[in-house]
Amino acid sequence: MDQTSKVPREDIRNITLMFSGKLFSLLGASMYTFICGLYILKLTGSGSQFAITLICGMLPRIILGPVAGVLADRLNRRRLIIGSDLASVAVMLLGFFAVAVNGPSVPWIYATLILLSVCSSFYSITISSSLLMLVEERSIQKAGSMNQMATSIGNILGPVCGGFLFAFVSLDTFMLMNTAGLFISSCMGYALRFRSGSQAGGASAQPTDDARPSGSLASQLVGSLAGGFGYVRKHGFLWSLLLICFWVNFFASAIGVTLPYIMVHSLGMESREYGVVDASFAAGMLVMAAILSVRKNTANPLSPLLRGLILLSVLIAAMSLPYLPYFGKSLAYFYYIGLMMLIGVVIIYINIPLQVLFQTTIAPEYRGRVFGIIETMAGAIAPLGTILYGVLLDWIPAYYLPAVSGISLLAVTLIGSRSLRLEYNTSRGKLATGALKPAAGSSIQPGGSV
Template structure:
């Protein structure tokens, strides 16, 4: 008799972490969206609205490396639970502060920062824990579900947030979000983590003596954190393939920012699309990510994640170049809209074909007690360059033709792909030689 799909621990864990992450992403996404609307209505100030974006972005960039250290040194299941509980507590305290203080902005900004901190620790803990939650043959499916939860959450958060904001008072909205994080907490409590022998042998998260020693006083704890963080960065740069992936992620994220800065300018100023049509373009990007995540969750796991990464990056560069075509050749408004809809859907799909192979490769190759720090370094590298790209493209879009910027960005992505392919190839050869030398010394 065939067992039910959720009878295995891997399948059960996938359902629980998918539900928990979806609730967490929806909660934080809706809150950020609604807070922006609330502050705009309250102050009418664009600068105040910009502060909300900074409050959501900056903690991720600054704290991701420390979140990786904590994910490697703590029980990851408990870190997930503590992150969600902290989010619930943050929203409850913000509710009390707003209820007692009226229209004060400080508690709202503070809650955004704290929720971003909680989200950073939660996200890195989930990403670095997949091999402890599922068997190795399900790692691509788990990675796809992880990305799918983020895609669905990002797609639905503005829609649901806008609908609720229209009918629910802001203070009550805080309580609804607290309930969402409570659901995520319950899902995390139900997860069953496999014991990872690597952690125990290397003295990482499973070594309570190390944690006890680190917690003797504040100075010792900070010393331990700095040492662990330095060790994680050193690990990344000692692994040629991971180092090559990090460089690719860094530069590709710099040029991909053109999509966020140049495309709105193209859609509104050059193609005269309505705000509704532009919103639909953004929705198609999320829809492409969602569909590809679904496909990858049922497709056979790739035997060569690096090859899938290179194919995805090549496609992304060509898609950026194609987005310039309506600005170079004559397109009616309707045909340009349909053309960009298709390209945005394909771009979303391609992004998943890039992100998931990277996740699969890191899950399969990075030692368990370094996994959290490696994911944190990759996330920090990709996030830290984005603001610089936004500033640069924001300046260039007023000085250079948008078609040139999109074409140049696509060509730059293709160049990064070409150089990255060589880096991955040489890295693989170098690691293979190191492994052969290690085996020779072992048998000598």
């Protein structure tokens, strides 16, 4: 494979359409969640009601991730992408008519948030598990980076644009605006061209355990989920990557809990200063995704992944340094801006190799289910980690938590790196002898070292 060859024109076209469609879809969903939270506060003045809006946006993605992955493997992916966006359009139109007739009401806002989150879950997992059906293997890093850029831009601009629109437009007017954006996203999905003769139109080949489905739809879904989980458990390297996702999301949750506590409560900074620091994290993610989108593929994605985990461990532990005597409030403020930007950079430095490794080592007929399992595990462990760290803040001095989290992640990385390298080399060896069938478009080549 010639890593220096140019990205094919067809790949550029698909990457552009995927990026634009996902940006419209995620930006609309992010703005809608933010605006709904503000409307809930305006209508009820209740903090608990506001918290429910966040749960309505998160919980469906956690619960339905595996189901979305099963359907992505069993159905035509192109149609699933278009159908998810059109279903979101229908949800927004339904919400518009309800609000236009009866005015904004809490039950309708909750209902539209839940339904939009369901549609978004199916859309996101199907897109993420279809990258190697949209581009050639040499373009996978660029596609993964642009996929991550769309997510980062949506997360950055969502609250900003949502806050601006909340001041000038009514909820039903915004619903119509969001409907237009989601319809544009569905048009982008319609224009995507899926690769591979055996998977024309984006439908993946059916795995052996699904070749002759029998029984009720529920039993078929359960069987497919079990097959996907069993597939991961049988491949030690994939299982190790899945555990990495678990631990990274768990220890990274320390950032979201301890940083605002340290800055606002312990160091006495203003909430707007924390807002700037939080934005620097998103800016770092966006910058690194942009850099990786124009770089050629890494020959061995495992090496930057392990380096990134070690760097992230050090940076998380470094969150405790402003407690040292020579740190004043002003120095700590600028220190956290730089630190969070670096953490955002390293998060993407970790995420892109992870995406490449998953895309190129998972058999096409299992990609949807594995990505569904990843999204559910990552989505579930972050709230659990947040709750745990929140409880620990009431019992342990805040400056201990980042240091302990960073050291723990470093220990997990160093302990697991040897077995991960061995499993990676074993998978390469099996490919060399023909004992293991690579994923379609896989970049894993026999020979060489990690």
